[in-house]
Amino acid sequence: MAMVRLEQVSKRYGSVAALSAVDLSVDKGEFVTLLGPSGSGKTTLLNLIAGMVAASSGKVFIRDRDVTDVPPSQRDLGMVFQNYALMPHMTVFENIAFPLRVRKMPSAEVRAKVEDVLRLVQLPDVAQRKPRELSGGQQQRISIARCLVYNPSLILMDEPLGALDRKLRDQMQLEIKRLHGQLGITVLYVTHDQEEAMVLSDRICLMNQGRIEQLGKPAELYFHPATPFVATFLGESNLLDVTLVTAEPAAVVRGPGGCAIRSEKQVSMAVDASLRMLVRPEHLRPLAQSESACNEVSGIVSNVIFIGGITCYFVQLPDGTVITSRRLTEGAGPPAAIGSPIRLGWSAANTVLFPAGT
Amino acid sequence: MATAAMGRPGSKGDLPILLAPVTALLVLVFFVPLSFVLFYSVYDNGLTAKAFVSLAKSTLFLRVLGTSFDIALSATAVSLLLGYPIALHLARQPPRRRALLMILVLLPFWTSILVKSFAFYIILGNQGIINQALRWVFGEAAAVKLLFNRVGVIVGMSHYLIPFVVFPALASLLAQNPDLRRAAQIMGAGPVRIFLRITLPLSMPGVIAGGLMSMVISLGVFVTPTLLGGKADMMMANLIDFYTRDTLDWNTAAAIAVILLALSGILIAMLSWVRRDDGVA
Numbered sequence: 005m006a007m008v009r010l011e012q013v014s015k016r017y018g019s020v021a022a023l024s025a026v027d028l029s030v031d032k033g034e035f036v037t038l039l040g041p042s043g044s045g046k047t048t049l050l051n052l053i054a055g056m057v058a059a060s061s062g063k064v065f066i067r068d069r070d071v072t073d074v075p076p077s078q079r080d081l082g083m084v085f086q087n088y089a090l091m092p093h094m095t096v097f098e099n100i101a102f103p104l105r106v107r108k109m110p111s112a113e114v115r116a117k118v119e120d121v122l123r124l125v126q127l128p129d130v131a132q133r134k135p136r137e138l139s140g141g142q143q144q145r146i147s148i149a150r151c152l153v154y155n156p157s158l159i160l161m162d163e164p165l166g167a168l169d170r171k172l173r174d175q176m177q178l179e180i181k182r183l184h185g186q187l188g189i190t191v192l193y194v195t196h197d198q199e200e201a202m203v204l205s206d207r208i209c210l211m212n213q214g215r216i217e218q219l220g221k222p223a224e225l226y227f228h229p230a231t232p233f234v235a236t237f238l239g240e241s242n243l244l245d246v247t248l249v250t251a252e253p254a255a256v257v258r259g260p261g262g263c264a265i266r267s268e269k270q271v272s273m274a275v276d277a278s279l280r281m282l283v284r285p286e287h288l289r290p291l292a293q294s295e296s297a298c299n300e301v302s303g304i305v306s307n308v309i310f311i312g313g314i315t316c317y318f319v320q321l322p323d324g325t326v327i328t329s330r331r332l333t334e335g336a337g338p339p340a341a342i343g344s345p346i347r348l349g350w351s352a353a354n355t356v357l358f359p360a361g362t
Numbered sequence: 363m364a365t366a367a368m369g370r371p372g373s374k375g376d377l378p379i380l381l382a383p384v385t386a387l388l389v390l391v392f393f394v395p396l397s398f399v400l401f402y403s404v405y406d407n408g409l410t411a412k413a414f415v416s417l418a419k420s421t422l423f424l425r426v427l428g429t430s431f432d433i434a435l436s437a438t439a440v441s442l443l444l445g446y447p448i449a450l451h452l453a454r455q456p457p458r459r460r461a462l463l464m465i466l467v468l469l470p471f472w473t474s475i476l477v478k479s480f481a482f483y484i485i486l487g488n489q490g491i492i493n494q495a496l497r498w499v500f501g502e503a504a505a506v507k508l509l510f511n512r513v514g515v516i517v518g519m520s521h522y523l524i525p526f527v528v529f530p531a532l533a534s535l536l537a538q539n540p541d542l543r544r545a546a547q548i549m550g551a552g553p554v555r556i557f558l559r560i561t562l563p564l565s566m567p568g569v570i571a572g573g574l575m576s577m578v579i580s581l582g583v584f585v586t587p588t589l590l591g592g593k594a595d596m597m598m599a600n601l602i603d604f605y606t607r608d609t610l611d612w613n614t615a616a617a618i619a620v621i622l623l624a625l626s627g628i629l630i631a632m633l634s635w636v637r638r639d640d641g642v643a
Contacts, residue, residue: 054544054548055548056544075547076544076547076548077547077548077549077550077551077552078550079548080550081548082548082549083544083545083548085541085544085545087539087541089539089541089542089544089545091542091546091559091560092564093563093564102546102549102551102559103549103550106549106550106551106555107550150549154549154550160548
């Protein structure tokens with residue numbers, strides 16, 4: 005069953021469209037991330053589901069109930085805020101008990117539920133403390149506990165880890181993933197951090213300029229991006245301008261320097277059409293003298309950067325474009341010197357083609 | 363901080379020079395007279411504490427002290443009851459509109475308290491607007507006495523005090539993270555619960571600060587009880603005036619002034635204590 009479903013939802017502020025005709029559906033137990041740059045409409049979408057902003061057109065359903073005109077308090081949602089939004093004048097216990105008291109639960113039951121959920125977020129001993137006595141990570145655990153305790157249909161998380169430092173953020177990601185797996189909760193999560201989206205999500209909804217650019221499993225978005233925007237937003241990418249040589253059964257294009265590049269997919273365009281081609285840096289493999297690959301380009305090593313486990317090679321092609329190859333670092337010292345010629349190869353499966361101008 | 367902001371070249375050395383004029387003025391018109399008051403309170407042909415001793419036994423003084431607190435507390439309570447909703451309304455306006463409305467709150471300060479007190483004659487007097495309206499609607503017997511009694515004093519003082527209550531309360535309300543209310547809403551709380559459990563408790567530092575400020579101001583009020591109050595509404599400042607000008611007993615007048623100063627001092631100490639605690643919210 006869809007816990008939340010959006011039908012053609014739009015939001016305009018004056019003449020500016022913050023969201024244009026968005027359709028989205030999140031199933032029970034699913035973890036969906038709204039990912040995108042700032043201003044892409046992901047927070048607007050979240051606030052629209054929460055009922056904090058009204059849709060200009062379209063409908064919002066929660067558990068198949070039309071809630072488009074229902075106030076936030078009647079939507080049976082939970083929300084985790086970036087700034088935690090814990091009540092500073094209440095103890096941790098009172099904070100977590102708040103939604104239960106709203107629901108008029110008897111106090112013995114309240115106490116038991118709060119204790120349970122505090123154990124769940126691994127903070128069993130902080131019930132009598134004030135939020136300000138806890139660290140940022142602990143406060144965010146409490147704010148998650150406050151959502152879990154009343155078991156809402158859907159939990160909205162608005163960049164919940166944005167205020168934490170890197171190490172803590174990594175820990176909290178795993179913590180949220182654990183809670184999601186253990187409890188089967190449905191989560192709609194907003195972030196601008198692609199790595200965070202990859203770690204957490206069952207599906208990623210990548211947004212750009214008020215539209216859904218692509219919606220799918222993280223691996224789908226990574227390996228089969230629908231547009232160059234998706235390709236560049238998720239992970240590193242090399243984008244090249246190419247022209248179509250053969251459209252079917254598998255497209256072949258002419259790349260920089262005239263080399264033929266093969267893909268595994270057909271393209272429904274006329275020969276000589278302009279295309280853009282993506283190949284991920286980690287798929288570009290430096291070739292030895294004797295080696296050959298399905299697709300090859302050759303150029304000059306213009307820079308080598310060592311980043312611990314990974315080494316980046318910047319290679320200048322004959323037409324001037326620079327492409328990047330990322331390899332696992334093996335042994336000490338760079339195997340290719342700056343200024344030396346190099347051949348890079350990749351398989352047809354790793355060639356992704358887009359129509360030009362997208 | 364102020365020194366650092368004041369200017370880079372030779373910043374610290376400039377400070378005494380810049381502060382000298384205001385310091386001289388304060389010493390002359392504030393510190394010197396105050397020293398005289400302190401001196402007169404314990405001097406009457408030789409050092410003596412007799413003024414304080416006789417005040418402690420004086421029914422007049424104790425009754426005036428009681429009346430002062432009574433009036434100050436009532437006026438503060440009325441000001442808080444009327445001022446808090448204003449602060450709440452202001453806090454929910456967009457910034458530009460709020461700035462405009464804040465000017466309206468401050469508008470009464472554009473007129474002297476003397477003029478305003480006389481203006482109340484026109485509104486509250488026996489032939490005033492309110493009583494004429496009451497007579498017109500309910501007949502001759504409906505007129506009520508609103509002037510030269512406690513009602514007149516409280517109305518006049520609240521009118522003056524409301525801005526002093528509104529601004530600290532507004533500051534406390536604006537300091538609240540709006541996500542707290544949104545979070546409570548999403549958790550299912552209605553507006554009444556959100557106000558009573560979140561908005562109101564978090565604004566208490568501002569309410570207490572405004573209340574204490576209003577108490578300090580009320581205790582020293584002179585014009586309002588004189589013009590709008592009756593015989594029973596004599597306050598500390600009026601008693602000081604009585605001893606200074608009518609009986610020429612400067613020793614007692616000074617002693618009352620010192621007691622008033624001490625009471626205000628205690629309230630201000632409480633105020634700074636509340637302010638320091640304010641960071642919590």
